Amino acid sequence: xxxxxxxxxxxxxxxxxxxxxxxxxxxxxxxxxxxxxxxxxxxxxxxxxxxxxxxxxxxxxxxxxxxxxxxxxxxxxxxxxxxxxxxxxxxxxxxxxxxxxxxxxxxxxxxxxxxxxxxxxxxxxxxxxxxxxxxxxxxxxxxxxxxxxxxxxxxxxxxxxxxxxxxxxxxxxxxxxxxxxxxxxxxxxxxxxxxxxxxxxxxxxxxxxxxxxxxxxxxxxxxxxxxxxxxxxxxxxxxxxxxxxxxxxxxxxxxxxxxxxxxxxxxxxxxxxxxxxxxxxxxxxxxxxxxxxxxxxxxxxxx
Amino acid sequence: xxxxxxxxxxxxxxxxxxxxxxxxxxxxxxxxxxxxxxxxxxxxxxxxxxxxxxxxxxxxxxxxxxxxxxxxxxxxxxxxxxxxxxxxxxxxxxxxxxxxxxxxxxxxxxxxxxxxxxxxxxxxxxxxxxxxxxxxxxxxxxxxxxxxxxxxxxxxxxxxxxxxxxxxxxxxxxxxxxxxxxxxxxxxxxxxxxxxxxxxxxxxxxxxxxxxxxxxxxxxxxxxxxxxxxxxxxxxxxxxxxxxxxxxxxxxxxxxxxxxxxxxxxxxxxxxxxxxxxxxxxxxxxxxxxxxxxxxxxxxxxxxxxxxxxxxxxxxxxxxxxxxxx
Numbered sequence: 001x002x003x004x005x006x007x008x009x010x011x012x013x014x015x016x017x018x019x020x021x022x023x024x025x026x027x028x029x030x031x032x033x034x035x036x037x038x039x040x041x042x043x044x045x046x047x048x049x050x051x052x053x054x055x056x057x058x059x060x061x062x063x064x065x066x067x068x069x070x071x072x073x074x075x076x077x078x079x080x081x082x083x084x085x086x087x088x089x090x091x092x093x094x095x096x097x098x099x100x101x102x103x104x105x106x107x108x109x110x111x112x113x114x115x116x117x118x119x120x121x122x123x124x125x126x127x128x129x130x131x132x133x134x135x136x137x138x139x140x141x142x143x144x145x146x147x148x149x150x151x152x153x154x155x156x157x158x159x160x161x162x163x164x165x166x167x168x169x170x171x172x173x174x175x176x177x178x179x180x181x182x183x184x185x186x187x188x189x190x191x192x193x194x195x196x197x198x199x200x201x202x203x204x205x206x207x208x209x210x211x212x213x214x215x216x217x218x219x220x221x222x223x224x225x226x227x228x229x230x231x232x233x234x235x236x237x238x239x240x241x242x243x244x245x246x247x248x249x250x251x252x253x254x255x256x257x258x259x260x261x262x263x264x265x266x267x268x269x270x271x272x273x274x275x276x277x278x279x280x281x282x283x284x285x286x287x288x289x290x291x292x293x294x295x296x297x298x299x300x301x302x303x
Numbered sequence: 304x305x306x307x308x309x310x311x312x313x314x315x316x317x318x319x320x321x322x323x324x325x326x327x328x329x330x331x332x333x334x335x336x337x338x339x340x341x342x343x344x345x346x347x348x349x350x351x352x353x354x355x356x357x358x359x360x361x362x363x364x365x366x367x368x369x370x371x372x373x374x375x376x377x378x379x380x381x382x383x384x385x386x387x388x389x390x391x392x393x394x395x396x397x398x399x400x401x402x403x404x405x406x407x408x409x410x411x412x413x414x415x416x417x418x419x420x421x422x423x424x425x426x427x428x429x430x431x432x433x434x435x436x437x438x439x440x441x442x443x444x445x446x447x448x449x450x451x452x453x454x455x456x457x458x459x460x461x462x463x464x465x466x467x468x469x470x471x472x473x474x475x476x477x478x479x480x481x482x483x484x485x486x487x488x489x490x491x492x493x494x495x496x497x498x499x500x501x502x503x504x505x506x507x508x509x510x511x512x513x514x515x516x517x518x519x520x521x522x523x524x525x526x527x528x529x530x531x532x533x534x535x536x537x538x539x540x541x542x543x544x545x546x547x548x549x550x551x552x553x554x555x556x557x558x559x560x561x562x563x564x565x566x567x568x569x570x571x572x573x574x575x576x577x578x579x580x581x582x583x584x585x586x587x588x589x590x591x592x593x594x595x596x597x598x599x600x601x602x603x604x605x606x607x608x609x610x611x612x613x614x615x616x617x618x619x620x621x622x623x624x625x626x627x628x629x
């Protein structure tokens with residue numbers, strides 16, 4: 001008698017082959033868990049669309065963000081002007097799209113700045129411990145005790161109204177959470193035995209930090225970075241709203257809001273505030289949802 | 304044969320907030336080239352502290368080397384700078400750890416982890432290091448196509464093979480194996496021991512095998528040192544120590560093991576517990592548990608006495624004989 005063969009076996013065999021092919025690392029595993037989280041995937045899709053728009057704005061609109069058209073001020077939504085026009089007759093759709101570029105670029109750069117400094121300070125503090133830890137973390141505590149927005153405003157004022165100064169202002173004022181996350185992650189990784197093993201094999205400190213500790217603490221760092229970008233985008237808009245961020249004529253969601261608020265009483269001017277406001281809302285919502293999803297995917301306790 | 308490693312009168316203390324742990328007390332050991340020494344003792348007997356002292360990896364904040372010298376190939380290890388020790392670790396002296404589950408980095412492939420040692424110690428390209436790593440995988444019985452796999456794709460025994468491959472990658476002169484089989488099940492233990500035995504013979508390495516398991520000692524060691532409360536109480540060839548134990552502690556230890564050929568009777572545990580390492584007596588530290596204890600046992604601490612050629616034991620019992628001989 002031959003062995004019973006069922007369709008389920010075929011299916012299982014196919015699945016098995018598929019499983020064998022793919023690599024399995026903590027990151028591919030995390031990605032697999034993330035894929036199951038629908039809300040996080042919605043967030044990811046929004047972020048990808050946002051990134052594409054920010055990188056290639058000219059593909060989506062034929063207008064220029066500075067061209068003023070005095071024949072159609074405060075135009076309502078129409079086929080020509082998808083989101084209408086503002087008080088100077090500029091196409092709001094075009095301006096919203098170009099604004100994405102500025103806030104994405106600056107938020108990424110500012111997060112890179114704070115991730116770099118926070119990462120270096122945090123890993124040194126965790127690795128060497130003792131006095132180095134005390135000095136660095138107390139400095140971080142001092143930095144954190146100053147309200148972030150106030151610190152960013154002060155730095156932006158002091159450094160001047162340029163894009164670089166905005167980036168630095170944001171970057172420096174958000175160092176503390178990165179330093180704390182990296183420190184905690186490296187402290188966890190430090191006590192694991194493979195670090196001891198590597199030490200026994202003659203590894204130096206730099207090797208231990210870069211090859212063993214940081215790769216093993218990337219999960220929480222990625223999560224923090226995602227939330228950090230959301231916070232940075234909000235902060236850029238806040239600073240631009242009060243006139244310290246990106247300077248006109250370059251469009252920015254916060255400054256567009258600020259421009260629009262004086263016309264709010266005119267019923268027809270609502271797109272000037274509502275559209276950039278929605279843009280800020282959607283992007284920061286997407287990043288936060290994605291961050292939540294990443295946190296769940298990388299949290300070892302939920303595996 | 305020359306001595307590869309010499310430890311002379313090593314004493315290591317851990318200075319805690321309110322107490323001082325006397326972890327290793329005045330031990331001396333010689334290991335010849337190609338020789339395998341079994342270091343046996345209860346938990347807390349100072350085996351791992353001795354190993355860490357050799358590696359130069361004692362916790363700086365707590366541990367203090369009170370006295371003693373360690374020589375490798377005639378060079379004093381305790382005088383070396385931190386940088387020089389980094390070069391020795393992994394290249395001249397290597398270590399295998401107890402638990403293969405945690406000894407490997409989960410985010411690097413096993414191949415990369417073997418290649419890592421090679422790259423740390425030899426000036427060679429990534430490709431050369433990778434080739435060496437593949438060779439090492441084959442040596443320990445893992446097909447080289449598994450180079451790109453991650454530790455969690457391996458079973459415990461396979462992981463321990465990888466750990467051994469890492470330790471052997473630079474052909475060290477001295478291998479310290481800290482309970483390499485404790486975390487494995489019995490069949491895998493046998494396989495891993497077989498592999499280690501084979502490699503030790505092939506490479507003419509010296510090995511310090513730290514273990515609780517006298518079976519492991521009998522299986523692969525040439526010499527055996529029994530530690531108790533930070534001291535070596537008996538030292539000699541494996542045959543001498545296991546077949547003709549002379550120190551009361553070793554005798555009790557062997558009595559507490561089941562035997563295959565003898566008739567099965569109740570095992571005899573050693574009564575009591577190890578003396579508090581923060582408060583060792585000024586006399587023999589086994590005195591409170593020893594059934595053969597005499598009056599003079601509380602009067603002073605005996606020294607190691609050569610009871611037979613190459614067989615040393617630390618007990619006043621032997622004093623009578625040697626004194627009688629005088």
